[in-house]
Amino acid sequence: MIAVTRPERTVLRLARPYLGRLLGAGLLAAVTEFAGLALMATATWLLMSAAGRPPLDRLTVAIVAVRALAVSRGVFRYTERLAGHDAVLRLVTDVRARVFAALAARRAPEQRTGDALSRLVSDVEAVQDLLLRVLVPASAAALVSVVAVGAAALIDPAAAGALAVGLLVAGVALPALATALTRRAAAEVAPLRGALAADAVDLTHGAADLAAFGATGSALAAAGRRTARLARLERRLAATGFAIDAAGVLVAGLTAAAVVFVALARDVDGVLVGVLAVGALAAVEVALALVGAARQRTQLSAGLTRVAALLDAAPTDTAPVEAEPAGTGVAPARVGAGAGGETAPATVSAAAPHDVRFTDLTVRYRAGAAPALVGFDLDLPAGRRVAVVGPSGAGKSTIAAVLTGSVRPEAGRVTLDGRDLSAYSERELPRAVGGLLAEAYVFHASVRDNLLLGRAGASDDELAAATAAAGLLDWVHEQPDGWDTVVGEEGGQLSGGQRQRLALARALLAAPGVLVLDEPTEGLDPAAADAVLAATLAATPPGHSVLLISHRLSGLAGLDEVVVLDAGRVVQRGRHADLVAAPGWYRDQWRLQEAAERGYFALSP
Numbered sequence: 001m002i003a004v005t006r007p008e009r010t011v012l013r014l015a016r017p018y019l020g021r022l023l024g025a026g027l028l029a030a031v032t033e034f035a036g037l038a039l040m041a042t043a044t045w046l047l048m049s050a051a052g053r054p055p056l057d058r059l060t061v062a063i064v065a066v067r068a069l070a071v072s073r074g075v076f077r078y079t080e081r082l083a084g085h086d087a088v089l090r091l092v093t094d095v096r097a098r099v100f101a102a103l104a105a106r107r108a109p110e111q112r113t114g115d116a117l118s119r120l121v122s123d124v125e126a127v128q129d130l131l132l133r134v135l136v137p138a139s140a141a142a143l144v145s146v147v148a149v150g151a152a153a154l155i156d157p158a159a160a161g162a163l164a165v166g167l168l169v170a171g172v173a174l175p176a177l178a179t180a181l182t183r184r185a186a187a188e189v190a191p192l193r194g195a196l197a198a199d200a201v202d203l204t205h206g207a208a209d210l211a212a213f214g215a216t217g218s219a220l221a222a223a224g225r226r227t228a229r230l231a232r233l234e235r236r237l238a239a240t241g242f243a244i245d246a247a248g249v250l251v252a253g254l255t256a257a258a259v260v261f262v263a264l265a266r267d268v269d270g271v272l273v274g275v276l277a278v279g280a281l282a283a284v285e286v287a288l289a290l291v292g293a294a295r296q297r298t299q300l301s302a303g304l305t306r307v308a309a310l311l312d313a314a315p316t317d318t319a320p321v322e323a324e325p326a327g328t329g330v331a332p333a334r335v336g337a338g339a340g341g342e343t344a345p346a347t348v349s350a351a352a353p354h355d356v357r358f359t360d361l362t363v364r365y366r367a368g369a370a371p372a373l374v375g376f377d378l379d380l381p382a383g384r385r386v387a388v389v390g391p392s393g394a395g396k397s398t399i400a401a402v403l404t405g406s407v408r409p410e411a412g413r414v415t416l417d418g419r420d421l422s423a424y425s426e427r428e429l430p431r432a433v434g435g436l437l438a439e440a441y442v443f444h445a446s447v448r449d450n451l452l453l454g455r456a457g458a459s460d461d462e463l464a465a466a467t468a469a470a471g472l473l474d475w476v477h478e479q480p481d482g483w484d485t486v487v488g489e490e491g492g493q494l495s496g497g498q499r500q501r502l503a504l505a506r507a508l509l510a511a512p513g514v515l516v517l518d519e520p521t522e523g524l525d526p527a528a529a530d531a532v533l534a535a536t537l538a539a540t541p542p543g544h545s546v547l548l549i550s551h552r553l554s555g556l557a558g559l560d561e562v563v564v565l566d567a568g569r570v571v572q573r574g575r576h577a578d579l580v581a582a583p584g585w586y587r588d589q590w591r592l593q594e595a596a597e598r599g600y601f602a603l604s605p
């Protein structure tokens with residue numbers, strides 16, 4: 001019960017900056033409980049003494065004390081809640097940002113949107129509950145129990161002994177029993193909730209495909225089975241909880257009876273026996289908070305373990321990501337998994353030119369799997385424009401992932417202005433390196449807000465220039481709401497090509513010194529693709545370098561170098577004209593694409 005688990009230690013480490021506030025909340029909680037206990041005891045003394053009709057002045061202090069305790073209890077409770085929630089909500093903001101950063105940095109194959117959502121929401125709430133519903137009330141209950149036994153000992157040590165036994169049963173034995181009885185069911189609940197959240201994502205996002213394949217019924221049935229299992233577990237947890245609560249009430253009654261019995265046997269004054277009895281009831285009730293805390297703790301353990309696993313795996317400098325004031329309420333989720341070097345974070349100025357160098361880079365996503373990149377070298381000084389091409393799965397996007405810090409190389413180095421990429425914090429790196437990454441996300445917001453995510457505060461002229469280069473300006477002007485047109489969840493109200501153009505315009509607006517463009521013309525027809533690529537390259541400021549990842553070979557003639565990858569290795573490199581002249585994958589592919597597109601152009605009106 002008392003031993004702090006590893007996930008709890010991880011979370012408590014993060015709570016260090018708020019320790020003062022949390023201690024304050026714990027003390028206020030103890031004072032609140034103590035005020036409640038003292039109120040009961042004083043009121044009992046007052047009532048029983050008043051029955052003997054003593055002179056009023058003997059009761060005055062007690063009357064004032066009852067009023068003061070009744071009022072102060074509410075005030076203490078309010079300030080305790082205020083202090084506790086203030087500390088915990090600050091901590092939870094930190095934790096949520098770190099969990100978000102860790103999730104964003106991880107390109108783990110098992111990562112699911114629904115599961116990630118469940119981690120961000122309910123698992124992070126476990127952190128909140130650990131402090132607010134376990135630590136604060138448990139420490140207050142333990143403190144008040146000790147004080148109550150001490151106060152009872154002033155009246156009669158033997159009765160205090162009986163009270164201590166009752167409090168030990170209520171505060172130690174019952175919580176241990178509650179933990180033992182609920183541990184297994186509770187461990188199953190958090191992963192099940194995660195699975196249900198993933199089901200919800202599949203059932204909503206995949207509804208059309210499930211219906212098309214006639215699989216809606218079986219998908220619903222599988223989700224239904226998980227829901228039923230969750231409901232069964234929660235019912236079992238609730239039933240055990242009720243039984244333990246009932247046992248707690250029994251312990252309170254038995255403790256009060258034992259205290260009265262001992263006190264009467266030792267000839268304690270009748271009024272004080274009453275005070276001891278009511279005080280014992282109130283003290284056991286306070287101690288029973290430990291049962292609730294223990295139950296909560298078991299239920300929280302799975303969620304905490306999942307959060308701690310993410311936090312432990314996260315880079316050390318995964319600092320909270322600040323929201324950009326872009327009006328979408330969303331922050332760019334670019335986080336440096338490769339960050340965390342020993343040197344002080346390097347600084348970069350936005351939009352300045354930068355030199356990038358990849359040296360003998362090897363990347364492997366899973367231990368034992370084939371590497372996605374092997375011995376990759378590339379020099380990308382300021383102003384140079386390089387394309388990386390190759391068949392699907394060759395490792396092209398992996399280069400972008402390493403460069404933006406979301407994947408850490410197994411061997412080799414990537415330097416930015418001569419310093420290892422890991423020397424840059426996740427705040428600094430996106431200022432220098434960024435652009436259009438694979439499967440860029442379009443937010444459920446207006447066109448303007450989606451664009452401003454690239455550069456907050458961009459003027460209308462800048463928005464128009466970027467959007468024109470991406471070939472979307474005419475469409476924006478045609479919309480009744482213009483820049484304020486809302487594009488739907490994941491850009492669902494746009495065509496695939498429009499979504500891509502919007503994402504490209506956002507990347508152009510961001511204009512980082514090193515612009516990464518991963519398949520910028522994906523989803524566009526050949527004519528539009530050529531026009532957009534030419535306009536994009538023309539819109540990139542001189543001095544800025546470009547790393548273009550493409551499966552299309554058209555439009556690469558103006559680039560300084562084209563690198564051909566196959567199975568993670570560079571198989572050809574040179575300028576477009578040289579590669580077209582030499583036998584190899586590039587020339588073969590070029591001819592194939594030329595022939596296919598000539599047919600397309602011939603058929604186009």
Ligand SMILES: Nc1ncnc2c1ncn2[C@@H]1O[C@H](COP(=O)(O)OP(=O)(O)OP(=O)(O)O)[C@@H](O)[C@H]1O
Binds near residue numbers: 394
């Ligand atoms: N997150 C990931 N986890 C595990 N393996 C991955 C991950 N991302 C990519 N890979 C693997 O790494 C290899 C290279 O993938 P990458 O996405 O870099 O290829 P690509 O050349 O960009 O392909 P495409 O043109 O199809 O986008 C592939 O074998 C792929 O299966």
